[in-house]
Amino acid sequence: MALEMRVLQADEWDVWYDHLELAFGGVPETPQERKLYKSLTEAERSLGVWDGDSCVGSAGSFDFRLSVPGGAVVPAAGVTMVGVSPTHRRRGVLRSLMRRQLDDIRAGGEPLAVLTASDPAIYGRFGYGIGTYALSLDMDTTRIRLSVPPGTDEVRLRLVDPQQALADCERVYAALLAGRPGMPARRPGWERMPLLDAPGMRDGASPLKCVVAEREDGEVVGYARYRVKPDWDFTGSDGKVEVNDLDALDPAACAALWRYLFEIDLTWTVRASRRPVDDPVLHLVSDVRRSRPRTRDSLYVRLVDLSAALEARTYGAPADVVLEVEDAFCPWNAGRWRLVADGKGVARCTRTEEPADLELSVRELGSAYLGGITLTSLAAAGLVRELRAGALTEASRAFAGDVAPWLPHGF
Template structure:
């Protein structure tokens, strides 16, 4: 139950310093003042909310407005929820619930983005507001020199390292052609490139500066970490992003990274769970993998969200959807999908064939999991005999969703 004495308001540019201080305090971030200016550059007061106890600002949340690639290679607006925080000393008063209420009600009432997404600081926080794990990502580590299968075709044109300005120009030009093919990848304006991707201060720790390795059909962005042991150099190479417009270019970029001198280990903390490099290896055991949740997805307007993506098979079914936090989504929907993968969604009084919560629908929305897998876990109920597998097939995707950047 939210504390009835608390109020929520949209913010203004004049509120930024207080906004940032609440966010920083909530994460005990007192050593990263450079992050203040990064947040300022993307702070949109029209999409920011603050919870107040009297005149004191005690909770904050904001939304960015990129596009995301949905199944079917559809570019679609996304409400990217970011910088959510509650001032220490004000927990357990329903502040987060108030912020989520303000965001989701506002999105629905304005008819803006039908899908929201965020990265969760704690895995148990956002399911209560209808979010489901919509993608996973993998910490991938490969040893220096890991050999590829003999059948792997590598583009023989050279990979060259360049300075920042040229690297950014090349990446910005090539990125849309890759992002448009990858479910979960976001559009990037200049601010996104300089703050979320090519920011040379973010998460620097003791790693070196960003380095830009370019191939005519792709790029790799990485940081080296100097390390020596009694046997000599044992550098760590920390990949931030690899993108190639062809499999051959992608293989060439990974071959370059794996063969760099002085390096003992190549690591990527935000690789896709089906990252293609793992299928290039002659010995797949060389890849060390650790998976974690990535994007948490919320279907703000189920009807519009289901129409926005494309599907892998025709379908005609009725869904019984529960949504305790956004009651406008609750009820029965007939989902008709044609041979072209386009969906029609409409309310119906017909008998339901599948019963599921909106968070389960969100978990399957980008293709991260299947409806059949959720049903095996008892999260989806098959009410009509034989209705589960056709629906599950329709929601499957060509590859796992993946977002290579934080926000």
């Protein structure tokens, strides 16, 4: 029987999602997770491949807005729920899904596609490049002290119910968007994602807790959401604080929140994951080694409309370079493009017949796009080739950002 690809119908969601759970190992998600993802799924942006009544392949995308260098929030397809049944490997199912999806994203006028990869080896061949990294920390509070900036003691901290504090926390998050590339603007419904707190997700830790940082007038200027995982051994308590989120609008609020987490009774480790790689806490701790910093790949970026994507962001330095771009999967991006940026917020990217200054693939442009990975470092790996002396430095300085791009949560 021939396989059929079609847009998901609302009444097919449970079968479609059952397939996805199977593709990811067959462990059912909690009812709370499943309910949330069902409410967030955009059926008209979701694809299924069917073999008779069985769903054997899936791919979806969310209608995102992503912050980019310069503070703009740009339409982006948040690619998700990609899976192929083990019975249908090596039959072109994934490739056909990626082909249809990118064609649809282009037709919808979204210049970017982004995803988090369950298997990093998969998506490079479809033009996705690593755009952000995430930092994980296990901070030994018995051996680390914090140095906090002036004003930290003036910050008021208050424990609140996470649901009741949601509106204040969302205002803080929204205020940070323009200053850090890679953050999705929270569309309606997505504010529930950080509050997902099913008992089956806690692994022995407490229910989700929230502490907010306030000024004297009661304005919320930061928050941390966390769980406490009690543990005991022969010598006494050995608890851990597991940090889900920590966002703050100023250094004093940031330091006050970290200090609070470090001083929770009966705990000796503060564990944080999915943090920006330039997190301020790295400069507050007395011993960064005892913080056990580790990084891993996070957000993958794909330029769907190369010209529109490159014109949507700003550049940190003037540049006038001709890029020879290879893009076998989306050939409308392939060829020579002249990027002219004034370093003040205006950029133009147009087709040209002029000689190329740099050669690279669309993957490298995706990696450099948010400003956290330099073209110079990619060139050192042989992935960017300089054809005009000085062009690499010129372009690399223009693309580089002042802060590390960051994806604060998965999708």
